[in-house]
Amino acid sequence: MDSADVAGANVAHVGTGDADDTILLVGAGRMGGAMLDGWLARGVAGSRIAVLDTQPSDALLRSCRQHGVALNPPVAHPVNTLLLAVKPQGLDAAAPGIEPWAGPNTAVVSILAGRTLADLAAKFPRAAGCVRAMPNLPASVGRGATGIAGDGRLPEPALTRVERWLGAVGLVERLDHEDQIDVVTAISGSGPAYVFLLAEALAEAGVRLGLPPDLAARLGRATVEGAGEMMHRHADLAPAALRQNVTSPGGTTAAALAVLMADGALADLLAAAAGAAHRRARELAG
Ligand SMILES: NC(=O)c1ccc[n+]([C@@H]2O[C@H](COP(=O)([O-])OP(=O)(O)OC[C@H]3O[C@@H](n4cnc5c(N)ncnc54)[C@H](OP(=O)(O)O)[C@@H]3O)[C@@H](O)[C@H]2O)c1
Structure with missing residues (x-):
């Protein structure tokens, strides 16, 4: 089964069903893939997850098929949480294709090193708000440590949802200022x-x-x-x-x-x- 088949089986559920808690993961490489594994291991319903990845690995294809995760679906409805996990330099090219997934109730979360909240807000102008997150690699074994900094626009329930998604792979700590992301990078990131x-x-x-x-x-x-x-x-x-x-x-x-x-x-x-x-x-x- 190719990625289109997998997508077709599940796209109807993305952004619908449990409307309070759907996510689009953009980039399922080392870090994004670890998060996806963490969600599925915790029993999150695959129908609440959609994944965009330019070259899905065999393991990703298998996992999506097994758990009913929509892989590379066409845009359905805006999701509640949009998690960016591509390489930082890939954001500019990827953003226009992703933007339709970000509606007025969407929290855009980025784990991209060095891409600022202002940068994200400019790329996703319709989103409810943006969050920068800095996870670390032990997330791949469920023992990550992640610092998050929001832009102050997201309502508390949306921020809590973001914490829940990121918390599937370890500790999540809220930061007071975006500048602290660089400190988190130096302490738990590296x-x-x-x-x-x-x-x-x-x-x-x-x-x-x-x-x-x-x-x-x-x-x-x-x-x-x-x-x-x-x-x-x-x-x-x-x-x-x-x-x-x-x-x-x-x-x-x-x-x-x-x-x-x-x-x-x-x-x-x-x-x-x-x-x-x-x-x-x-x-x-x-
Ligand atoms: N690894 C870490 O320890 C760590 C820690 C903190 C933060 N981060 C951040 O996490 C991000 C990802 O790092 P990583 O190590 O997981 O990188 P990675 O393994 O290269 O994963 C990125 C994934 O995104 C895919 N991708 C690229 N462009 C895309 C697009 N337009 N749409 C959908 N998918 C796309 C890539 O596919 P292709 O292979 O086809 O390009 C790849 O599967 C980076 O921004 C990094 O700053 C990483």
Whole structure:
């Protein structure tokens, strides 16, 4: 079955049925695809979702067929939420074809790096309002962290709907100002790479202390995975409390932390790293 068949089977439901909660996902690549998977895994009815993608993968075709998601349908009715997940440079070409999906009750949500709220409002003038969102890649395993900044025009129920869609793949936090999107980019957007580097650095330290590289790599990786899982399961405890719980006075962990925390060593290093990411995010946003 090709994408046209899939679309034909479901297009009638898009923008109708549960009229309060329909979504059009534009671009089902890494990030958009992760969100679609998150919605479907949570049992969202496929009839409430439509997807536009220029070159749908076999996996996307299968998933849409299995769950009754309309893939590349012709415009039916404006949707409640329109989620843009194409590459930032693809927006200008894509916008005219998408605009008919955005009516006076539509929230336009963009995860596109560097595309401003003003930019979005100009491209979707009939929309109820626009939201910029910055997710991160752990969304692909349902553990994302997303910051959102709205343009102040959307009524609360529409904003709550946006949070619900994005929340299917992890934490969603509202921001006070659009400028904070660049900070979110530097902290949680780029942050997974910092944590992967921590696993690498732990392994490197093990090698320097005499372990075989493969063994050190396995230990570094399992340690970061395990610590992350503990934070997840003990959401009631602050990271500092978890750290203190595993730090006996005068013990080995305390000896290491004395180095990492001496004069804010690690905190300063991370602040400098995130500062560089923040500057770069602002440069890229023009
Ligand atoms: N990946 C991340 O960690 C991350 C984090 C935060 C934000 N973002 C943002 O998320 C956006 C998408 O990133 P990504 O990594 O998911 O990119 P990606 O994997 O390249 O996905 C983009 C998808 O959109 C499709 N597409 C392109 N033009 C289209 C159009 N006119 N209509 C419909 N579909 C179209 C692409 O198809 P083709 O392959 O045919 O071009 C592709 O499947 C970017 O704007 C990025 O700034 C990404």
